[in-house]
Amino acid sequence: MSVASPHHRSTVMPTPRQQMMAQLEHGSLLVGGRELLARAPPNVTLRPAGVADAEAAPGTAFLGARAAEPSSRHVFSVGTLASGWRWMSLFRFKIWWMAPATGAGAAAVPAETQMLLLESRDEAGSAAAEGSAVYALMLPVLDGDFRASLQGSPQNELQFCFESGDPDVQTMEAVDAVFINSGDNPFKLMKESIKLLSKIKGTFRHIEDKEIPANLDWFGWCTWDAFYKAVNPAGIEEGIQSLHEGGAPPRFLIIDDGWQETVDEFKEVDETLREQTVFAQRLIDLKENHKFRGETCKNLGNLVKKIKEKHGVKFVYMWHALLGYWGGVLATSDAMKKYNPKLAYPVQSPGNVANLRDIAIDSLEKFGVGIIDPDKIYEFYNDQHSYLSSVGVDGVKVDVQNVLETLVHGFGGRVAVTRKYQHALEDSIAQNFKRNNLICCMSHNSDSIFSALKSAVARASEDFMPREPTLQTLHIGYVAFNSILLGEIFIPDWDMFLSKHETAEFHGAARALSGGGVYVSDKPGVHDFSVLKKLVLPDGSILRARYAGRPTRDCLFNDPVMDGKSLLKIWNLNNSSGVIGAFNCQGAGQWVWPVKDIAYVPTSINITDHLSPSDVESLDEIAGDNWSGETAVYAFNSCSLSRLQKHQNLEVSLSTMACEIYTISPIKKCSVYYTRFSAKPFSSHLWD
Structure with a gap:
């Protein structure tokens, strides 16, 4: 196919295969038969995603670029976005976490964008209707020892940043920096792209190729919001017992931060800096601290044995940081010397600094981190995990990863070191716990995401913060959108919530259709069992949806938090039905970027929107053969039942912080005398 400049189109009709191919000629990048980038500089390169792979997916390619001189960090322009495209970005707004942004034009693409999904609509027809839109995916990836991210420029150019993080690791060329693919279904596009990319790179796997931890199918309790760092054995027993007595027995327990032996080297620091030193404390031993060694609780093993035998807990996870603790390990500790630790001071990428600062990283920049020699990191993890396993612990939640x-x-750069740590962690988990019992947390950089060979569960958002009323709706928005990418590599973890809280129904509904685990962090005796019993069966199990809960197709390019008109709709599949959660996130909070001096005043906004059975992607998977497209739609809160064809709409009206859950059941006509719903009855639970 001959591709002309942006100002002159060839009259030669392309073949279907040629139309799918990504092509770069005369500064114009075409994907899916449409121009995506214009005025690309001559140093930009495009190559197919491998000869064999290109046969299976002809639209896939890698963008790269060449520089005049070697450097550890390059910023390459790839041109301007062609007109007619709108985009949704997943970018790191903090060093630890991603969040969504939407827009049109390259200038507004945030720094540290790790996924850019774009949509080009036909002039006629709805963008959400099947076949009326082309979707392009730009996925900055890992290329050798370098990591790519996207960003816009004031000149309205789209750029990719290419960096190693180590001044000694340099290059002049990015070859496979940005993966490109296109299609007519954004969810299939994402899944197929991640599967193909995992085969090409070989450094991570798709979620379907990983072992899923068994604890995800059981209700859990985490100690964090219940006790924070004051966690203790008596409180743990009390919390488990109170949930059990109320009819929501936790079978999965996370003993969070507060159990380890750490030291505060900064007791004499100025009082104004005390808050910062909390994050600079360091690990001095692998065993539990004094709170877990006494008369009533002899040791950690004694506690684990007791809560399993007495309270029926099946899985116990312990929290630790990737480097041992927030401030790493104490280099002078007798127990830590064998791992060759040294004190290092964080140096952030300019991309991180361009977005939101974080108090934890600010603290570590000031007080340093005791980092373990990468050549000793497996030994450290193996020693830590073998001890925990020996006392009956089943797995770990590993935090502060980024x-x-x-x-x-001096260690070979961010990609090499991250991969070494990640694979050592995964190997230790497999060696000591025998199951893939790991939760990754504060780990949203692409270095970690694309190094996850075995890790199957990862937190998908910043923490649930019960004391921050304006962050509740943001939390739901974060996770739903982040799951578009993360849900292809991990089971997204939506974090804990509180069952007795003004937002409990809102958070509980979101967890129920999330496809991930369900766990709370209630204080002992402070529970709302009317919420919990909608989520937890009497034996402590939960009914987990089939996939990661993600926004419906017509929500992908909307702002469900601040545009004043859009509901957030999240779809999923169960064994015999589809499910849609509709959430009004408007008026209750604002995105925390860009930082503004204007005080935000929450307001109540009533939003009227619509939903359709067609919002549930892949509904055909559970409908089976001979389905006419007719469905029964049941609204959980209003107890209303509607009969809709697949593409018919149902009006939804919700006030701020309200939600409604709809079960979409395909109706199958087996004979003229018998009609049945292909779904189970509801009983007392939100979803089957």
């Missing part, structure tokens, strides 16, 4: 990218000077 700090590692800032500590790689």
Whole structure:
């Protein structure tokens, strides 16, 4: 196919295969038969995603670029976005976490964008209707020892940043920096792209190729919001017992931060800096601290044995940081010397600094981190996990992961060091716990995401913060959108919530259709069992949806938090039905970027929107053969039942912080005398 410049189109009709191919000629990048980028500089390169792979997916390619001189960090322009495209970005707004942004034009693409999904609509027809839109995916990836991210420029150019994080690791060329693909279904596009990319790169796997931890199918309790760092054995027993007595027995327990032996080296610091030193404390031993060694609780093993035998807990996870603790390990500790630790000071990428600062990383920049020698990191994990396993612990939640990218000077760069730590962690989990019992947390950099060979569960958002009323709706928005990418590589973890809280129904409904685990962090005796019993069966199990809960197709390019008109709709599949959750996130909070001096005043906004059975992607999977497209739609809160064809709409009206859950059941006509719903009855639970 001959591709002319943006100002002159060839009259030669392309073949269907040629139309699918990504092509770069005369500064114009075409994907899916449409121009995506214009005025690309001559140093920009495009190559197919491997000869064999290109046969299976002809639209896939890698963008790269060449520089005049070697450097550890390059910023390459790839041109301007062609007209007619709108985009949704997943970018790191903090060093630890991603969040969504939407827009049109390249200038507004945030720094640290790790996924850019674009949509080009036909002039006629709805963008949400099947076949009326082309979707393009731009996925900055890992290329050798370098990591790519996208960003816009004031000149309205789209750029990719290409960096190693180590001044000694340099290059002149990015070859496979940005993966490109296109299609007519954004969810299939994402899944097929991640599967193909995992085969090409070989450094991570798709979620379907991983072992799923068994604890996800059981209700859990986490100690964090119940006790924070004051967690203790008596409180743990009390919390488990109170949930059990109320009819929501936790079978999965996370003993969060507060159990380890740490030291505060900064007791004499100025009082104004005390809050910062909390994050600079360091690990001095692998065993539990004094709170878990006494008369009533002899040791950690004694506690684990007791809560399993007495309270029926099946899985116990312990919290630790990737580097041992927030401030790493104490280099002078007798127990830590064998791991060759040294004190290092974080150096952030300019992309991180361009977005939101974080108090934890600010603290570590001031007080340093005790980092373990990468050649000793498996030994450290193996020692820690073998001890925990020996006392009956089943797995770990590993936090503060992205700090590692800032500590790689002299170690070979961020990609190499992250991969070494990640694979050592995964190997230790497999060796000591025998199951893939790991939750990754504060780990949203692409270095970690695209190094996850075995890790199957990852937190998908910033923390649930019960004391921050304006962050509740943001939490739901974060996770739903982040799951578009993360849900292809991990089971997204939506974090804990509180069952007795003004937002409990809102959060509970979101967890129920999330496809991930369900766990709370209630204080002992402070529970709302009317909420919990909608989520938890009497034996402590939960009914988990089939996929990661993600926004419906017509929500992908909307702002469900601040545009004043859009509901957030999240879809999923169950064994015999589809499910849609409609959430009004408007008026209750605002995105925390860009930082503004204007005080935000929450307001109540009533939003009227619509939903359709066609919002449930892949509904055909559970409808089976001979389905006419007719469905029964049941609204859980209003107890209303409607009969709709697949593409018919149902009006939805919700006030701020309200939600409604709809079960979409395909109706199958087996004979002229018998009609049945292909779904189970509701009983007392939100979803089957």
